[in-house]
Amino acid sequence: MSPDLASHGSTRSAAELNAAIRALWSHPAVPLSAEQRAEYRRLLAELQQAERGGVTTAA
Template structure:
């Protein structure tokens, strides 16, 4: 694996990332949010990218 593809440091599990993604879509009272604002949308894409890295195995977990 290329060192360029490896992220060092604390790594969230796929389950933690999925929970964070679901939480973004949950509005007040636990109802699904219809739209994400720009900040939440950016967070959503960062979480998806991190989740894809974990699923591909591109991330090395911290010792």
């Protein structure tokens, strides 16, 4: 996914994003590459946007 898409709002559900995050690890003991860590950070940011989608601030 491109960074531009993430900055314009999430198009994936929280469940889809969680699945993508979990798919990054082939095994819990295997560390992520630099590219995978960057993708993980993008996915986390998108997940936060998806989770906040229905949240409004109180006056």
